[in-house]
Amino acid sequence: MTYRSNLEKCLSEGRFTVTAEIGPPKSADPLKIRDKAILLEGYADAFNVTDNQTAVVRMSSLAGSVILLQLELEPIMQMTCRDRNRIGLQSDVLGATALGVRNILCLTGDHQSFGNHPNAKGVFDVDSIQLLQIIKNMRDQGIFQSGDPLLGGRPCVFLGAAANPYADPFEIQVDRLRKKIDAGAEFVQTQSVYNTEKFSVWMDDVCSQGLDKKVHILAGVTPLKSVKMAERMKFHVPGTDVPDTLYERMRTAADPAKEGYRIALQTIQELKTIKGIHGIHITALFWEEIIPSLVTDSGLLLRK
């Protein structure tokens, strides 16, 4: 069996897979992303490179992905629909795959009003589901969105999408996941999980419809570094669900960072037991240096 990427191989062989996020720098400096890559090397099977996340301008995910490839780390290139229309997106799919990118995660993208250029005009020519379908058709049918044929090599990529079990309305989220699978998603990374109970309910639904057999699901984990961060996640970040008990634990902890770490470890242990979960996706916002010990202490260090 040949796999398009290491990520596909790990997931297909049934290993409990780890992905981690690497945010490119707000500069043209390649050393910063290299430092993060060196820190995390060996602690995840593939690394998400974000695409101007929260609509803040950073080095492009395509360039960041190529820097990782130069260090022999496997990137998952994130692509959002906020900044490029279907022409730009398809062009970058061709460019990225020509340079060796083998995993692409398709997102609609945060609205520009959340970022550091709130006066920008959002593109949103297509949405995440349409983007999945476009790339799938380029790969499998050899056609662009217009129906024009690709002349030569097709982009050989493993396609991913995001899912949010906590989004509103709850009851439609499984249908939306199915829609993403139908459009082309082969792996899914979820929103950061704090409320494991609600997550289990969603996963039960996912499994009862057999969707866990059609797509590899990686559950999101974001360790809470401080009370302030717990507050932000609980009250301000849309689509996250921090239960009161966890929030209280953070608020009353003598060392909130340690408590946040313990919570993350517990969450990972619980996620490992949920049926249908094929791995975890760690997004350690401004706390990448915690990832090596988190992966080690979770007993997930199979790869070094």
Place this chain on the structure above:
Amino acid sequence: MIITKQKNFDDILSSIGSKPVFLVGCSQCATLCRTGGKDEVVALKQALEAKNVPVSGWIILEPACHQMNDKRLLKDHKEDLKKAKKILVLACGNGAQTLAGLFPEKEIVAGTDTLFLGEISHINEFNKRCILCGECLIDLYGGRCPIAQCPKSMLNGPCGGASHGKCEITQQLDCVWAHIIQELKKRGTVQTLSTIQAPKDWSKACEMNRRIIRDVSK
């Protein structure tokens, strides 16, 4: 003026099916565009009936986008509306949605496609003038809007594609920048175009401001 175009009759027919329908027109834009005035509503009623579609009644709202007027005017049509399964709206997309809000239990069928905010230049000639961007800049451009009328929305135009005053996209379109330059030349202020216009603040556009409640206390 909201410029609309009536949908193809066969498409309207297939959206309605054979269930009883109530027709709604609009006294303002759609009347002036001749897409949803009294003449068009009556003509459509006859065409539908000729295809055996029962029309339970019709009305011209004044205008369809005015929720309070709609409620008042539709009071007299309660029985006709009760008989109808669907409401066909010959007004703009706004009018159709106002009706959808008033009748959540009915299926709303849009009978027109809403094209743009523009002017009636001659009878049956409509020109796009404004894209509702939330921050009017026409005083910089001799009274014309390049955002609405240049296909690239260029604020530092013209692009290199125009020729003989025509747009590169289609020869049927005058280049708005040719007009702007001519206009500013006449006024002797064409040198103002040498100022670099900064990227526009799109956060003022309607996308971000979907509701306005006017403060009348002042």
